[in-house]
Amino acid sequence: xxxxxxxxxxxxxxxxxxxxxxxxxxxxxLLLLGTLLRRCQYHVTTTSQAKTALKMxxxxxxxxxxxxxxxxxxxxxxxKLLEHVGLEMDLPVIMLSANGDTKLVMKGITHGACDYLxxxxxxxxxxxIWQHVVRxxxxxxxxxxxxxxxxxxxxxxxxxxxVDNNGKLNxxxxxxxxxEDYERDENGHDNEDPSAxxxxxxxxxxxxxxxxxxxxxxxxxxxxxxxxxLELMNVEKxxxxxxxxxxxxxxxxxxxxxxxxxxxxxxxxxxxxADSAYLRMGSLNGLGNFHTLAGSDQLHNAAFRSFxxxxxxxxxxxxxxxxxxxxxxxxxxxxxxxxxxxxxxNDLSKLQSFVPGNHNTNILQGMxxxxxxxxxxHNKSVGxxxxxxxxxxxxxxxxxxxxxxxxxxxFSNNPLLGVTSNSLMLEGSSQQATSxxxxxxxxxxxxxxxxxxxxxxxxxxxxxxxxxxSQGQASPINCNAGQIIRxxxxxxxxxxxxxxxxxxxxxxxxxxxNSAMIQLGQCLDRNNSIFHKTxxxxxxxxxxxxxxxxxxxxxxxxxxxEPSVIEKEGYLMFQPRPHGSHVPDNIGSLxxxxxxxxxxxxxxxxL
Amino acid sequence: MxxxxxxCSLVYxxxxxPCACEHQGIVDDQFTQLRxxxxxxxxxxxxxxxSLFFEDCEKxxxxxxxxxxxxxxxxxxxxxxxxxxLKGSSSSIGAMRVKNACxxxxxxxxxxxxxxCLRCLQQLSHEYSLLKNKLQTLFRLEKQIVAAGGSIPxxx
Numbered sequence: 125x126x127x128x129x130x131x132x133x134x135x136x137x138x139x140x141x142x143x144x145x146x147x148x149x150x151x152x153x154l155l156l157l158g159t160l161l162r163r164c165q166y167h168v169t170t171t172s173q174a175k176t177a178l179k180m181x182x183x184x185x186x187x188x189x190x191x192x193x194x195x196x197x198x199x200x201x202x203x204k205l206l207e208h209v210g211l212e213m214d215l216p217v218i219m220l221s222a223n224g225d226t227k228l229v230m231k232g233i234t235h236g237a238c239d240y241l242x243x244x245x246x247x248x249x250x251x252x253i254w255q256h257v258v259r260x261x262x263x264x265x266x267x268x269x270x271x272x273x274x275x276x277x278x279x280x281x282x283x284x285x286x287v288d289n290n291g292k293l294n295x296x297x298x299x300x301x302x303x304e305d306y307e308r309d310e311n312g313h314d315n316e317d318p319s320a321x322x323x324x325x326x327x328x329x330x331x332x333x334x335x336x337x338x339x340x341x342x343x344x345x346x347x348x349x350x351x352x353x354l355e356l357m358n359v360e361k362x363x364x365x366x367x368x369x370x371x372x373x374x375x376x377x378x379x380x381x382x383x384x385x386x387x388x389x390x391x392x393x394x395x396x397x398a399d400s401a402y403l404r405m406g407s408l409n410g411l412g413n414f415h416t417l418a419g420s421d422q423l424h425n426a427a428f429r430s431f432x433x434x435x436x437x438x439x440x441x442x443x444x445x446x447x448x449x450x451x452x453x454x455x456x457x458x459x460x461x462x463x464x465x466x467x468x469x470n471d472l473s474k475l476q477s478f479v480p481g482n483h484n485t486n487i488l489q490g491m492x493x494x495x496x497x498x499x500x501x502h503n504k505s506v507g508x509x510x511x512x513x514x515x516x517x518x519x520x521x522x523x524x525x526x527x528x529x530x531x532x533x534x535f536s537n538n539p540l541l542g543v544t545s546n547s548l549m550l551e552g553s554s555q556q557a558t559s560x561x562x563x564x565x566x567x568x569x570x571x572x573x574x575x576x577x578x579x580x581x582x583x584x585x586x587x588x589x590x591x592x593x594s595q596g597q598a599s600p601i602n603c604n605a606g607q608i609i610r611x612x613x614x615x616x617x618x619x620x621x622x623x624x625x626x627x628x629x630x631x632x633x634x635x636x637x638n639s640a641m642i643q644l645g646q647c648l649d650r651n652n653s654i655f656h657k658t659x660x661x662x663x664x665x666x667x668x669x670x671x672x673x674x675x676x677x678x679x680x681x682x683x684x685x686e687p688s689v690i691e692k693e694g695y696l697m698f699q700p701r702p703h704g705s706h707v708p709d710n711i712g713s714l715x716x717x718x719x720x721x722x723x724x725x726x727x728x729x730x731l
Numbered sequence: 732m733x734x735x736x737x738x739c740s741l742v743y744x745x746x747x748x749p750c751a752c753e754h755q756g757i758v759d760d761q762f763t764q765l766r767x768x769x770x771x772x773x774x775x776x777x778x779x780x781x782s783l784f785f786e787d788c789e790k791x792x793x794x795x796x797x798x799x800x801x802x803x804x805x806x807x808x809x810x811x812x813x814x815x816x817l818k819g820s821s822s823s824i825g826a827m828r829v830k831n832a833c834x835x836x837x838x839x840x841x842x843x844x845x846x847x848c849l850r851c852l853q854q855l856s857h858e859y860s861l862l863k864n865k866l867q868t869l870f871r872l873e874k875q876i877v878a879a880g881g882s883i884p885x886x887x
Contacts, residue, residue: 152784152820159768159776196815222819244761244823247768 139254140165143187147177147205148194148220153243157192157220160247166254174200178208185213185327189257192241195221195228203235210236211377212328216256220245234380264369326366335359336370738881745872746884752865757858762825766886774883778873781866784824788859791817795852799845810840810848817855828858 144166148154151172158170169188171177174197181188191209195202206217219232222243232240238256241249328336339356340348350368357367749766752758769776791813798809818833832855839847873883 150787150816150820150823152780152787153823155780155783156765156823159773163768194819196812196819222815222822243819244764244825246764 139257141167142254142257143167143189144169144253145177145180145188145191146170146193147174147191147197147202148172149174149197149199150194153194153220157245160245160250161192163247164251166250173197174202174205178205181209181213181215185215188215190216190218190253192218192220192253195219195223195232203231206232206235206237211373214260214328214373216260218253218256264365326362326370328370332357332359332362333370336367336374340371340374738876738879741872741876741879742881742884745869745876748865748869748872752862757828757862757865758825759827760825761822761827763886765825769883769885778870780824781870784820784826785863787820788817788829792852792856792859795848799848799852805843805845805848807840807843807848811837814840826858826862829855829862832858 144161146154146157146161146168147170148157149172154170154172158168161168169180171180174193177191177193178200181191191205193202193205197205202219202221206219209215209217216238217236218239218241219237220241220243221228224240224242229240238260239253326332335357336353339353342356343349343352348371350364350371353371354362354364354367749758749762753760753762765777765780795810795813798806798813814833814837818830818837821827821829821833832851836848836851836855839851876883
């Protein structure tokens, strides 16, 4: 049994000894958080810098089991950190914030947080966070269809044995996976050591991911099933489960990117595009927005060519920002991934259906969450944060069809990141019978033909319709340059009963068409898309949060005296309400009181 | 005979201060939770957290004051961020009135109302001073108890 035992003495006593990394720029909160976590008997590491946290995580991916991070941090947005961690390390991340606004929580979900806690955090809440670690491990196992382990894993991050930098996996499980029938409980077989109940985690290195994307690209996003991908990748000791799980994340990431791109389209429009279609396109509100994209018109125009990266784009363009490292190999679109490696070696001639290898773990992380959102949309209820639909889920996409099968259209010769002069084209297709043609593929154009695009199929009705022969129509939508819309074709992720697979041929011509934009925003909330509201995904805008407590007037309470707020000419005054207790409201100084009591002590014996 | 400060009184006061504070809404239950975290292994936990908070709060209040003084234009976004942070830390320590002041402050900041913000800042400062005063009294009592050889009653 070679599962790494990262120096945790409490390994067998999980959740005791679970290794937590806590990140918060506020020293008060960080101290409190750390103390609370230690009280829960976790093994805690704290840092006030997100960058430091990332560094620690990257140094040794198996050093931690769980990450808790504040949302609002000066050196790096908490959501960005969340993305990074989810993508690169595949660790559960809990977000923490003083702001519990629904939009923010939703953003956490879409970015892949497995939970969202409000400050002040109580110890009771922290006592159960270990569940996220367990849940994730179970999900990984579920991906392959194997039976779940009846008992939770220990706190170790499961990795497949020793994964070296080349992504070669421990041979341990290879034999078993070769001809797996997907029903076998693989965990039970590969590890002779009975204590090794968890699979070692695969580290998706640059190289590995590149192969993955190449395989997916080759198969075509709609035909990319884990088994075939695995065959194409031809990596020793890589299991179908690993691939399946990675694929799932990938798809969600794509989907999420698409929403981001939508938003960027909005910004692009605001930046001066005269094309109203784009303006509408940019809005994620409601399906109606896609009406205007109808038609097969190529919406792209030179105006969209040179948007400077901003917001998400900017983020995508940063070295730190893009996707999975080692993503698409040259010739494929490597969003951000190029930057990660530090050299835009990846030729983005083809836009892989994968978003750049950001350090944004969010790419993968966000993807499952996107599914979650879809399901939320469908079910109209927030399910369990952290529960990601697996590939077996049939409710991944809401029947209302807001999901758009998305494909990322590739572009040639332009590293995704480097596409500052490129415009992100969202290709909409009006393939649907309804007017919900939408942006289909997002492609980068640098004047070059886009090859091998995966299109983002218009969601909504497409889901409901039988597959549209959506190949011909595309309305490219320009987002800010360089932005790659992440989108995951719905079909990839889970077979939906009511959404037949769309056969999107790899489009080797210029603008890919026939794609549906995953309207995550729509999924989230048609009327109030969080993506729509904020132009900068990285920022948490001011929220009009009004605490009802602050405007409470004269309400009686029995326990704690609460100050009643008197609004007087706009000036809020707090007045403590006398509670009938013997404590005078305006104790000038408690020392006075103390001395008063001491005088009493003179006369009487107290206590 | 009365020799200086009577231990009983000290202890009584020490127990009394937080209670009074809570009654006045200066602190809420979170503060109690904080005190519960104090034990033999971390006997000064509340004091440590409070010190951090004081530092933080004063810095933020100063920053906001400076921002509001800018003649060329108030950076409300910065103010908003300060408020947000202060709200987080004040709620973490259980400083309820400070937290509420932040919440009220936010609406003025959102409205980009400079005058309103100035008033809120004033209120915020006031609440903070009040809290600091009380807590420092508490800590002083604690020190006195310890110095006099007593032991600090713990919250359970």
